[in-house]
Amino acid sequence: MIVIEGLRVVYRDVISVLHGVSVTLEDGQITTLLGANGAGKTTLLRTLSGVLRIYDGDVLEGSVKIEGQEVTRINPVKIARKFGIVYIVEERTVFPQLNVMENLKCAASSRRDKDVARDMDRVLALFPALKTRLHGKSGYMSGGEQQMLSIGNALMTKPKTMLLDEPSLGLAPILVREMFKILIRINEEEGIAMFLVEQNATAAMKVAHKGYVMENGRVVLEGTREELESNEDIREFYLGSGGEGKEKDYRQSKRYKRRKRWLG
């Protein structure tokens, strides 16, 4: 279990981005995090994976506990290895100058167990498209193939938890559906927990067990999938239904009120 409590994060000592975020990720569950551009979703993933420092960010307050252990001061390599956290970054965790084989080998390089070859076969079975591209530079593959390789790389680390930063970004709708199906399969078959950051709320809601909504560095809403799906605000602002056909001014003032309620 990963428990994030009251997290306050700044960049360059002054740019305050997270203002007291609390999120809990249960083992083996898919948790989604929705929010508009600039809400601080990526920042939360950077903090959780420990790479925040690289971006000149700092945790001012709050804690991130993985299996009870505080990790905000721990080196990201150790977080990845010891706690099985793997982070699929928005730009995709793929090395463009390396071919598919080399990518998968690299991703497994910190492992000491003997199942690497077996896992490589599993990844290729999961993403057959990669098989045809084993020896070409991965940077030349299509966006969809690269996202598959990115997930494949993540799997090669034998993770307990996958952090996914907008994996659907730039993919055609049919590919998005396919990818989410595969994510569910990975979650169910391997019991890998997922923290799924998305702007594609409809797709994310379908696969998640529970979710959070973030705005301007704060969690404004949380709940199980059912709770969120039936929430009127979510339906209106993220799932694109309800509220249609109403006058614009009215809508805006309504949204403003709701926001106030969320923030309060």
Next chain:
Amino acid sequence: MDYLIQVIGSGIIQGLVYGLIAVSLVLIYKSSGVFNFAVGEFCTAGAVFFFILQSLGLPLWVVIPGFLLMAAVFGGLIEKLIIDRLIGRDPMAITLVTIGISSILVGLLLFFFGANPEIVELPLPDLTLEIGSALFISSQVWNGIIAALAMIALLLFYKFSTMGILMRATADSQVKSIVLGINARRILTITWGISAVVAALSGLAVANGSAVSYDMGIVGLAALPVVLLGGLESIPGAIIAGIIIGLVETTSNFYFGPWLGLTGFQAISPYILLLVVLLIRPEGLFGQELIERV
């Protein structure tokens, strides 16, 4: 005609050595965007390590792995003690630091090794080559062989070994390697160690048949047009550009210089070539295409 063979042969041998120095630079540049201005001193240090072990009277099969190991530790230590503390800074800032490292190393070499050049001679079979009236003395031939073998070994290592793949991965993206649990910092340390090994072999090829002195590091300057010509990120580029620059130097020395009536023309000829190439291809002959895709 015999002149031509002499000129081309010497150019290629010289070029292989330049290429090897350039490879040492490219390894570090690729992985961190840092241009190591101390590369010349890395060469000198390698040759000095060789000289020290050899003057202890050790057999060649001990001296060779021994001095390479010393070079690896030397490069790794410099990274660990100095560069590692600067990680996260602008690569340009670290590049400037390497100029400082270069000066300090020259000072240390002068202090510990002294101002007198020492003769370096690899005890290897005589491979003196005579083609017509062209003559390649044994040490020259061996230096070409050393440089060529070192390049092949490095290329194979970089392409196929797990460490080579990891070095290329971290060169692609440090953050992506880190989130996959790859210890990118350790790999950077190892990269400096390997770069120092490559420089040490270049240093040996420069000193063998002549001498090593504390200020031998100026050969590092010869690698400058080579990496710029080959593209800072390309190892094959460094090798090919090395050979081109070697050929340009010897041909200008034998032909163009006298023809133009300019002594010392060979020293500036690489830069003239460089200017022309950079005007046409600013990323160098073999600059790596950036693969970008959104």
